[in-house]
Amino acid sequence: KPINLCQVQKSIINNDQAIPSKFGFSDKICRSWRIVAHTTPRLWASMHIVVPPTRKLPQLVDLVSKWIQRSGAVPLDFSLVYPRKADYTLDISSLITPLVAESHRWREVQLEKQSWHHLTSLKPEDVPVLASVTLPDRLDGSPHEPDPPEPLLFLGTRSLRSLRCSCTSYLTRNPISWASLTSLNAMTPSISYDFALDILSRCPLLETCTLHITGPGAHHSDSELMYSTHRPSLFHLHHLFVESFGGISIHDPAHLFDKLDIPALGSFERYSIGEFPPNISSRAIFPSVLTHIERLKIGVRTMSSELLISALAAMPILKELHIIYEPYEYSGAHGRRTRDRKFLARLSVTSSESHFPTLCPRLRYLTLGQFKRLSDNTLLNFILSRTEQHLGSLAQAPQFSNVVPLRRVSCTLTREMERDILPELEPHRGDMQIELKYEVKNTTARWTIASECFAYSPLEGMDYFEP
Incomplete structure (x- = not known):
């Protein structure tokens, strides 16, 4: 039983x-x-707390108090979140009080705006081991940033290493210990290039960084910062994620990447919700130095295949490539665009008679998403050209001495299958993992949200802030 x-x-x-x-x-x-x-106190040193309905609050407060007691004196991690359907007027003082009493043990915390007035009295010396803080998103789906409450003085602690923040005002109104940060995730949609540069100039120890920016223009809250005139040098930065909200004009100066010194960058992700013009400079999309990039994830709509190919040619040690949108080719005076059906063929390893260097010779992992014009034949030939069997037959040619076989290929095609290529690949793929998906959009489908989707769950929000 x-x-x-x-x-x-x-x-x-x-x-x-x-x-x-x-x-x-x-x-x-x-x-x-x-x-x-x-x-074993460490078993109790982590809590994910979802604010419950009023009738369940006393029970949760009791449980949290016991959980804290069980954790003894070890560093404490907790996340405090509201469910999607919540009463934001609920007084959660009884829930916050036992947590604040243990602030000297805080290590990784995620806070809600409603808890801030309980935290304004905390000072840096009250949180000596605090390493990571996540500040809240806007409430009720409001498109406007909330007025910042009183500053959280404890964010000035020198122990702070990681900060995730969803509103520009939180970045400007709090005395953050920028110089100690190794990880910054600015999820606000209102950071300008100048604002980003100013923030980055204050964080010389950054190792990972996520920026959501609007463009070169200043935001109303940018005035809180004094712009730096020197070029930020981030010698430790190895991962950078940049997302643009809106398209970029060819007349916009490439403020961000031209003014960043990031010699150790090994992982780069670039997204854009808006469209890019066909003659956009690569400097508006990619960092100026790409030779050390080992991982690239690109999600830029209507990107020119020529621009992407030129960028890949500058990444000789690239190991992992993820292309979210199929690149385009442009033709004619008016820049007529069509999806480039031959793009992947240019990444194939050609015969030993070829005098052109192979693009991405160290490529191990490839993920393609939302490709439509790519034919099954082209995909088949590309995969075969990157198998260990085929590369072994070219081993004597010096131009292929540094080319390695693929380990994994994942491709999503938004069309019907033309032919089943997996049986043809089976005898040749060796240890290579191959995943092919064919998805045809259903234009008649409609999304419906049942009321039970918003039922209270103590697990809600656990993956909300995952990178």
Whole structure:
């Protein structure tokens, strides 16, 4: 008979609750679990707290208090979130108080705006081990940034290493310890190039960075910062994610990448919701130095295949490539555009008679999404050209001495299958993993959201801030 583990879990948490004898032999195991749990504080050092309906709040407060007690004196991680359907007027003081009392143990925390007025009294010395902070998103789906509350002084702690923030005002109104940050995720949609440069100039130790920007123009809250005139040097930055909200004109100066010194960059992601003109400079999309890039993820609509090819040619050690949108080719005086059906063929390893260097010779992992004009024949030939078997036949040619076989190919084609190429690949692929998907859009489909989708769940929001 299946064991009710929920009941067992409650028994483990509560000292005064006996484990039901009806579990038979399993109760001995449960007693062992309880002993281990009660003598291992680190098992209780992490909490994900979803603000419940009013009637369930006292029960959750009691559970959080016991959980904190079980964690002893070890560093404490917690995330506090509101469900999508929530009462934002609910007084959660009773939930915040036991957490604030343990601020000296905070290590990684995610906060909600409603909790801020309980936190303004905290100072840097009150959070000596605080390493990571996530500040809240806008509430109720509002398109406007909320007025910032009083500053959170504790964000000035020198122990701070990671900051995730969704509103520009939070970046400008709080005394953040920029110089100690190694990870910055600015998820706000209102950062200008100048604003981003100013922030980056304050973070010399950054290793990973995510920026959501609007363009070169200043935002109203940018005035809170004094723009730096020197070129930020980020010698430790190895991963950069940049997303643009809106298209970029060919007349816009490439402020961001021209003014950044990022010699150690090894992973780069670039997204754009808007469209780019066909004659846009590569400097508006890619960093100026690409020779150390090992991982590239690009999601720019209507990108010129020529521009992408030229960028790939500058990445001799690229190992992982993810292209979200099929590149375009442009022709005629008016720049008529069509999806480039021959794009992937230019990444194929050609015969030994070729005098042209192979693009991306160190490529191991390839992911293609939303490709439509790419034919099954072209895809088949490309994969075959990157197999260990084919490359072995070219081993004597010096121009292929540094080319390695693919390990994984994943391709999503938004069209019907032309032919099944997997049987032809089977004898040649070796250890290569191949995943092909054919998706035809259903124009008659309609999205419906059932009310139960918004039912309270203690697991809600656990993956919301995943990169």
